[in-house]
Amino acid sequence: MALEHAILxxxxxQPGSGxxxxxxxxxxxxxxxxxxxxxxxxxLRRMEADGWVAAEEVAQDGRPDKKVYSAAGAGRAALAGWxxxxxxxxxxxxxxxxxxxxAAFDDPAALVSEVERHRESHAALLARYLHGEQRDFPDPTAxxxxxxxxxxxxxxxxxYERMTLAWLDDVLATLHRLSTPSxxxxx
Amino acid sequence: MALEHAILxxxxxQPGSGxxxxxxxxxxxxxxxxxxxxxxxxxLRRMEADGWVAAEEVAQDGRPDKKVYSAAGAGRAALAGWxxxxxxxxxxxxxxxxxxxxAAFDDPAALVSEVERHRESHAALLARYLHGEQRDFPDPTAxxxxxxxxxxxxxxxxxYERMTLAWLDDVLATLHRLSTPSxxxxx
DNA sequence: TCCTCCTATGCAACGAATTGCATAGGCAAT
DNA sequence: ATTGCCTATGCAATTCGTTGCATAGGAGGA
Numbered sequence: 001m002a003l004e005h006a007i008l009x010x011x012x013x014q015p016g017s018g019x020x021x022x023x024x025x026x027x028x029x030x031x032x033x034x035x036x037x038x039x040x041x042x043x044l045r046r047m048e049a050d051g052w053v054a055a056e057e058v059a060q061d062g063r064p065d066k067k068v069y070s071a072a073g074a075g076r077a078a079l080a081g082w083x084x085x086x087x088x089x090x091x092x093x094x095x096x097x098x099x100x101x102x103a104a105f106d107d108p109a110a111l112v113s114e115v116e117r118h119r120e121s122h123a124a125l126l127a128r129y130l131h132g133e134q135r136d137f138p139d140p141t142a143x144x145x146x147x148x149x150x151x152x153x154x155x156x157x158x159x160y161e162r163m164t165l166a167w168l169d170d171v172l173a174t175l176h177r178l179s180t181p182s183x184x185x186x187x
Numbered sequence: 188m189a190l191e192h193a194i195l196x197x198x199x200x201q202p203g204s205g206x207x208x209x210x211x212x213x214x215x216x217x218x219x220x221x222x223x224x225x226x227x228x229x230x231l232r233r234m235e236a237d238g239w240v241a242a243e244e245v246a247q248d249g250r251p252d253k254k255v256y257s258a259a260g261a262g263r264a265a266l267a268g269w270x271x272x273x274x275x276x277x278x279x280x281x282x283x284x285x286x287x288x289x290a291a292f293d294d295p296a297a298l299v300s301e302v303e304r305h306r307e308s309h310a311a312l313l314a315r316y317l318h319g320e321q322r323d324f325p326d327p328t329a330x331x332x333x334x335x336x337x338x339x340x341x342x343x344x345x346x347y348e349r350m351t352l353a354w355l356d357d358v359l360a361t362l363h364r365l366s367t368p369s370x371x372x373x374x
Numbered sequence: 375t376c377c378t379c380c381t382a383t384g385c386a387a388c389g390a391a392t393t394g395c396a397t398a399g400g401c402a403a404t
Numbered sequence: 405a406t407t408g409c410c411t412a413t414g415c416a417a418t419t420c421g422t423t424g425c426a427t428a429g430g431a432g433g434a
Contacts, residue, residue, distance in 0.1 A: 002280075002282050002285055003420090005285055005286075005289060006285045008289070009285060009288050009289045009292070012289075012291075012292045013288075017381095017382075017383090018382080018383070018384095019381065019382050019383075020382095022382095030279075031279065032279055032280075032281035032284040032285065033279065033280060033281065033284075033285055034278045034279055034280070035421090036421075036422070036423090037382090037383085037384095038384085038385095038421080038422075038423085039420080039421065039422090041383065041384065042384095042420095060381090060382095062381095062429080062430060062431085063380085063381050063382075063429075063430070064381060064382045064383075064427095064428070064429070064430095065382080065383095066381085066382060066383085067382090067383085076292065076293075079289055079292065079293065080293045080294075080297075082286075082289075083286055083289055083290060083293055083297055083298060083301075084297055084301075086301065086304065087282065087283070087301065087304065087305065088282070089308075090280060090281070090282060090283075091221040091280070091391095092217075092218065092219055092220065092221055093189075093219075093220055093221070093277060093278070094219035094220065094277070095189050095220075095274065095275070095277060096274070097219035097220075097340050097343065098189055098192055098193045098196060098219065098220055099192075099269075099270055100336050100339065100340050101196050101200075101336055101337060101340055102192060102195070102196045102199075102266055102269075102270055103270060103336055104332050104333035104336045104337075105196070105199045105263065105266065106263075106266065106267045106270055107267075108332060108336070110267075110270055110271055111270060114270075114271075114273065114274065117273065117274065118274065121276075145291050145295060145365050146291040148361055148364070148365060149287050149288055149290055149291045149295070149361065149365075150288060150291075151361075152287065152357055152358050152361040153284050153287050153288055155354065155357060156284065156354045156357075156358075159350050159353065159354055160350065160354075162350075163346050163347065163349075163350040166346070167342070167343045167346055167347075170339055170342060170343075171339050171343075174335055174336065174338075174339040177335070178332050178335060178336075190390095204411095204412075204413090205412075205413070206411065206412050206413075207412095209412095222391095223391075223392070223393090224412090224413085224414095225391080225392075225393085225414085226390080226391065226392090228412095228413065228414065229390090229391095229414095247411090247412095249399080249400060249401085249411095250399075250400065250410085250411050250412075251397095251398070251399070251400095251411065251412045251413075252412080252413095253411085253412060253413085254412090254413085278421095
């Protein structure tokens with residue numbers, strides 16, 4: 001379980017309330033680690049009890065009070081320890097791959113629109129990544145450590161989306177070939 | 188939840204016991220859908236109760252009896268319905284990305300061996316994929332629907348591993364640059 | 375004015391996933 | 405002989421994740 005660690009990283013980059021964290025997880029962080037607000041509140045309470053984070057009540061006018069969390073010393077130490085631990089192999093859930101193999105026992109053409117939907121959303125995400133890269137890393141030669149590491153993670157996202165787009169085109173071509181079997185060799 | 192559907196696909200491709208399914212999930216299928224034997228046994232019982240699969244007790248000598256499952260009509264129908272449903276967006280858990288961003292608040296060099304371990308395991312997996320491709324799809328022009336779809340999923344795995352290897356090299360170069368800051372322009 | 379949305383946090387209940395353990399016979403090696 | 409591994413299934417406990425609901429004040433539009 002690494003939700004604690006993802007929260008710690010986020011709080012080190014910028015302190016914030018549970019609600020703010022939940023919104024960050026909906027946006028940038030959610031691309032490589034998803035969490036609902038319920039999970040976040042629950043884990044934050046546990047982390048506060050363990051001394052990993054410190055909380056400060058902040059009164060606001062016009063809206064409810066909030067508890068702003070920031071990473072504490074014990075949290076940093078836990079993160080450093082975790083960094084040195086070996087990996088647990090990631091558990092993969094690639095639903096589309098299951099569907100593609102399932103299509104062999106049904107009508108492959110029924111998958112086309114689904115794959116096209118995926119293709120569109122991956123294209124949109126790639127565009128957002130590229131836009132964010134231009135905005136946040138205009139000069140890749142002048143970055144501090146934090147920015148350099150954020151950038152290399154973003155590059156990973158970009159390459160993943162590019163690869164996925166090319167593969168989805170391959171999938172669409174394959175589905176199309178199965179629906180309209182050609183008459184090879186015909187002039 | 189699509190574990191049911193992954194199991195159905197596997198049983199349609201080849202009937203088998205819970206134990207055999209668990210081993211398939213450890214091997215090929217596990218690359219895009221992981222499951223433990225506990226999950227599989229639990230879901231199989233539910234699927235049998237729902238009439239999605241049929242079970243047959245098979246006595247063996249020299250080892251315990253087993254229950255061989257195969258997909259039933261209701262299972263095929265459920266699979267066809269699921270194929271036509273729109274996607275739920277996949278929930279991502281990319282632990283290494285969290286670690287890389289965490290390294291900004293610790294020693295980036297401490298991540299090198301971890302990333303190298305990843306790199307090795309991805310290289311090994313790519314080699315296995317390529318070997319499997321040569322073995323199972325020697326002539327990609329002469330494939331039936333099932334094989335064509337299995338092949339396009341495998342190609343996705345291959346491209347994913349290639350992309351990941353390139354990215355991990357990028358990560359290693361970035362980590363190295365942070366540990367040994369160069370003196371640019373020095374002759 | 376009423377409706378709805380946004381910020382901000384949380385309880386309660388359920389379902390899913392993980393982990394540890396148990397059984398039970400056969401096989402192979404030490 | 406004993407140890408350990410493989411097939412084959414399952415119980416029990418715990419943790420994790422999801423969903424629905426609740427509160428509560430303020431903003432903005434119909």
